[in-house]
Amino acid sequence: MSRRQFALPxxxxxxxxxxxxxxxxxxxxxxxxxxASLLSRPELVGTPVIIxxxxxxxxxxxxxxxxxxxxxxxxxxxxxxxxxxQATVIRPDHELYSQISKAVMATFASITPLVxxxxxxxxxxxxxxxxxxxGPPAQIAQQIRDAVHDEQGITCSVGVAPTKFVAxxxxxxxxxxxxxxxxxxxxxxxxxxxxxGALWGVGDRTEEALLRLGxxxxxxIAHTPVETLRRGLGEAMGSQLHELSWARDPRRVEPVHRExxxxxxxTFPYDVDDPAYIHRELLRLSxxxxxxxxxxxxxxxxxxxxxxxxDFTTITRSRTLRDxxxxxxxxxxxxxxxxxxxxxxxxxxxxxxxxxxxxxxxxRAPIQGLLxxxxxxxxxxxxxxxxxxxxxxxxxxxxxxxxxxxDDQGGPAAGG
DNA sequence: TCTGGGGTCCTGGTACTG
DNA sequence: TCTGCAGTACCAGGACCC
Numbered sequence: 022m023s024r025r026q027f028a029l030p031x032x033x034x035x036x037x038x039x040x041x042x043x044x045x046x047x048x049x050x051x052x053x054x055x056x057a058s059l060l061s062r063p064e065l066v067g068t069p070v071i072i073x074x075x076x077x078x079x080x081x082x083x084x085x086x087x088x089x090x091x092x093x094x095x096x097x098x099x100x101x102x103x104x105x106x107q108a109t110v111i112r113p114d115h116e117l118y119s120q121i122s123k124a125v126m127a128t129f130a131s132i133t134p135l136v137x138x139x140x141x142x143x144x145x146x147x148x149x150x151x152x153x154x155x156g157p158p159a160q161i162a163q164q165i166r167d168a169v170h171d172e173q174g175i176t177c178s179v180g181v182a183p184t185k186f187v188a189x190x191x192x193x194x195x196x197x198x199x200x201x202x203x204x205x206x207x208x209x210x211x212x213x214x215x216x217x218g219a220l221w222g223v224g225d226r227t228e229e230a231l232l233r234l235g236x237x238x239x240x241x242i243a244h245t246p247v248e249t250l251r252r253g254l255g256e257a258m259g260s261q262l263h264e265l266s267w268a269r270d271p272r273r274v275e276p277v278h279r280e281x282x283x284x285x286x287x288t289f290p291y292d293v294d295d296p297a298y299i300h301r302e303l304l305r306l307s308x309x310x311x312x313x314x315x316x317x318x319x320x321x322x323x324x325x326x327x328x329x330x331x332d333f334t335t336i337t338r339s340r341t342l343r344d345x346x347x348x349x350x351x352x353x354x355x356x357x358x359x360x361x362x363x364x365x366x367x368x369x370x371x372x373x374x375x376x377x378x379x380x381x382x383x384x385r386a387p388i389q390g391l392l393x394x395x396x397x398x399x400x401x402x403x404x405x406x407x408x409x410x411x412x413x414x415x416x417x418x419x420x421x422x423x424x425x426x427x428d429d430q431g432g433p434a435a436g437g
Numbered sequence: 438t439c440t441g442g443g444g445t446c447c448t449g450g451t452a453c454t455g
Numbered sequence: 456t457c458t459g460c461a462g463t464a465c466c467a468g469g470a471c472c473c
Binding site: 073077078079081095096097099100103140222255256257258280281282283284285286287288333372374376 | 438439440441442443444445446447448
């Protein structure tokens with residue numbers, strides 16, 4: 022669910038748009054999480070539904086009936102409930118979303134091997150190699166829309182354009198359940214009619230900065246000297262926005278994505294000031310991150326923690342290790358050391374997170390113990406836990422300090 | 438109004454090295 | 456030995472994306 026919506030500018034030409042050279046498709050599921058959740062609740066179709074939950078959560082998705090009341094994604098749940106009290110609230114089912122997403126991506130892959138997923142519910146496709154087999158890009162886009170609807174029972178919107186940036190804008194304007202083609206010779210006027218907030222990379226802060234410079238539309242940016250933009254917004258952002266304002270976007274559709282970091286964080290139901298509780302949470306998060314690293318066949322050298330206080334100020338601390346690791350115990354030791362070094366007494370903490378960066382393939386990584394310690398088989402222990410988790414379910418084996426006495430039915434404790 | 442969780446990228450400061 | 460400089464790595468924070 023895109024957070025920014027813009028009105029469709031009027032097209033200069035009448036009749037079907039010319040899709041010659043428009044080989045990039047951006048496919049975006051309409052209200053994906055909400056639509057998927059309603060597959061098993063057909064009685065709620067056509068009614069306001071909000072996907073989200075938790076007493077401190079935000080809206081993950083909402084049906085268009087709920088959006089009419091002003092509900093948008095990322096909005097705090099409390100506010101969404103006030104705006105639309107009659108809405109049915111459904112807890113997210115990530116397993117279901119993942120299943121449907123895999124099926125949809127398989128449909129895309131049957132059209133072209135050049136599929137670049139951006140998230141569970143959207144992807145770029147380069148269909149230049151499929152035109153002879155399946156027809157012009159707009160026709161392929163319609164085939165995709167039909168296939169997704171017939172096979173999954175949900176709708177999607179597609180943008181068809183010469184570049185990724187414009188295709189993405191077009192799919193946003195096509196929503197819901199639509200198809201927008203931006204012909205090659207209409208790309209620049211199409212882009213320049215839009216407000217500055219439409220540009221990729223322009224969020225609230227950058228939009229404010231642009232408005233302070235007196236720039237309201239993309240055309241305004243296009244006709245501002247790039248040096249002025251660089252001075253006002255920074256080297257990279259200034260250059261990027263100037264390029265985009267002339268619809269120049271050299272990025273190709275990249276089917277292979279390499280992750281650069283893997284992390285996990287947790288917002289507590291209530292603010293916490295107990296260091297022992299935070300230590301346990303760091304253990305849980307380190308375990309989770311390490312398991313995901315091993316599952317992805319990756320190791321990382323830099324461990325960082327994030328701490329968000331009750332007033333929402335957030336700090337991060339990181340340390341780069343001598344050697345990469347995927348061992349829970351190494352990540353935990355570093356995370357706890359970083360946390361302890363903050364010297365927090367009874368600060369009220371809202372969230373903690375653990376992330377590992379500087380990733381590389383585990384097969385190519387040098388295997389060393391942390392801080393010259395010999396590796397006392399922790400990696401093997403982690404592997405054994407991974408195996409048990411795959412066989413008996415996630416959480417079947419966990420550190421003793423994470424076992425809740427009330428529901429303690431798990432297997433032998435490991436590590437910690 | 439009161440802000441999740443997963444990420445990426447950029448910037449500016451500092452430390453280190455040749 | 457000291458100083459200045461440039462390049463690089465690391466660190467922390469912020470903004471942005473879905």
